[in-house]
Amino acid sequence: MKEKSGIIPEEIVQAIAEKENVVLFTHVHPDGDALGSLFGLAELLDSLGKTVFCFLEEQVSHLYDFLPGSDRAKCNLQQLREFVSGAESDIIAIALDCGDQDRLGKYKEEYLQIVPFVVIDHHLSHQNFGTYRWVDAGCSSTGEMVYELAVALGADVNSTAAFNLYVAICADTGSFRYDCTRARTLHIAAELVEKGVKPEKVGRHLYDNYTQERLKLMEFVLATVTLCESNQLAFMHVTQEMLVNSRATMHDVEGFIDYPRSLRSVKVAAFIKEGEDGQVAVSMRAKGDCDVAAIAKLFNGGGHRNAAGFRIFDTSIDQVRSLVKEEIRKVLTGKK
């Protein structure tokens, strides 16, 4: 089980090449990188003549149902079981963009019984699981890694696969703006454009795809922005009541954190989301050298240096804000 940075472990390439049936997993509440990587890889494996089962615990959010292949996602556990038992031993599972096994979802123990179980991920906070792992925190996105895998497998990257992978890379790099964007990222993006991706079309789907409900929710959420620590730290939150009043869903908040983050003085933006039944989720985004993955880890969360999050149970927005404020303050004042 070797994990070499930038090089795909040979046993992963071999195991995928050998098996006929493939189950693809990703993390719960999948984002653009998770879904673009999943449907992109599904298309690549199709082209290699494999039988692919894309499993998701929840339906694809309306923000990403434009992804070609999103209609092939199956959320039915029984169907998954039938696929697995029908394949006998000629099967492999691949989990994409999943930083720890808890994020696989409710039935993770059952999924992990599929052997071999391959893990492809780029989270800095990655916690090892599965049979074979390729974890490279130097990659901007799992989409970038899936492209490298396609090359290693000799798979044909057709325009459908290319579109999905391009969306995945855009999603995790903020369309090539974040720190994780490397020369290799742009080379891969250029290759995907050569395969037929229209960047303008991707941009339209990702950024000009609001519903009125989402815009209404954004009005409510942006009204909660507060600044502290000499305007270096921004907080905002969303409540269940705001969701009801805007008729939007929690999916709709994706990307909202970019607004407080965009303030010139802000080094860290934290977005607190009131879930159902006393659960509160926090997303953090940082600029420069502030490591929010380390802060998320204090609360049993994880992520990347500049983008991380965690969840707390039985708490309130106010309580979470003061807890997080204290930890971020330590980082900003250099006391940690």
Ligand SMILES: [Mn+2]
């Ligand atoms: Mn990712």
